[in-house]
Amino acid sequence: MARVFRMEGKVPFAHIPKGLMGFNPGTLDLVVSWAKRFGALPPGSSVLDIGTSQLFCEDDPASLNRFLVHFGAVPYENADLAQMAKGGFAGRLFQRAGFHYRAVDITPHPQTLRIDLNVTGLPFWHRRRYALVMNCGTTEHVLNQLNAFQLIHDATAVGGLMYHGVPMAGDFSHGFLSYHPKVFTRMQETNGYEMLARWIWAADERQSYQEVELADVSRRFEAQDAWAHFLMRRKSKAPFKTPTDLVESG
Numbered sequence: 001m002a003r004v005f006r007m008e009g010k011v012p013f014a015h016i017p018k019g020l021m022g023f024n025p026g027t028l029d030l031v032v033s034w035a036k037r038f039g040a041l042p043p044g045s046s047v048l049d050i051g052t053s054q055l056f057c058e059d060d061p062a063s064l065n066r067f068l069v070h071f072g073a074v075p076y077e078n079a080d081l082a083q084m085a086k087g088g089f090a091g092r093l094f095q096r097a098g099f100h101y102r103a104v105d106i107t108p109h110p111q112t113l114r115i116d117l118n119v120t121g122l123p124f125w126h127r128r129r130y131a132l133v134m135n136c137g138t139t140e141h142v143l144n145q146l147n148a149f150q151l152i153h154d155a156t157a158v159g160g161l162m163y164h165g166v167p168m169a170g171d172f173s174h175g176f177l178s179y180h181p182k183v184f185t186r187m188q189e190t191n192g193y194e195m196l197a198r199w200i201w202a203a204d205e206r207q208s209y210q211e212v213e214l215a216d217v218s219r220r221f222e223a224q225d226a227w228a229h230f231l232m233r234r235k236s237k238a239p240f241k242t243p244t245d246l247v248e249s250g
Helices: 025-038 062-070 078-085 090-096 145-155 182-191
Strands: 046-050 054-056 086-089 100-105 112-114 130-136 156-169 194-212 215-233
Touching (some): 062 090, 078 086, 086 090, 145 156, 182 215
Parallel strands (some): 046 130, 100 112
Antiparallel strands (some): 054 086
């Protein structure tokens, strides 16, 4: 069994503005590290974004140029760099780096396939095409989880990577759902994915919640905001299989 790579230090998505899907400097550095460590993303690869992402890198604009230089692309000049780092579309950065980028979203952003993750499957000609599929805080906004994760599976090439960065605890105003890490462990086991990395980011301090969606709380309620992160590799052409939460008899 391959050794699972556990991330250390600062983890992406901790400080992205609420309600926006996007990449911060940590995300871009992670993609570079995956390319180095796992032999992923050869030149001309296709990347699929689950939800159209923006760049939230104004605290470290140089992260965009680190990304471009690693993949042999021309860096941004200072004026363009500052503009892109503050809310530019991630697709423009990936295309400049030499990738074929697409996103799936219900809103017609640039380089975006109009797909409702609740009800729409992936078009046939996009299946098993993408070397990297990024779920950067999107599936928790979707009630039809089976459709969303089947689309991600269908999109990923054999040997391609699937990344999930999703809420695990707290953050009650973000999305419909929070995830137990077991969701992804069972999905990996059921579908024969290779688990390459898994880690959890947890906030330093607990948040005090006096009410949640206008519901009164019976007593003082505190929780840490926490996000779970998984990187997996698809290993076969087999169709997506729905995981089950089997309980072993004691």
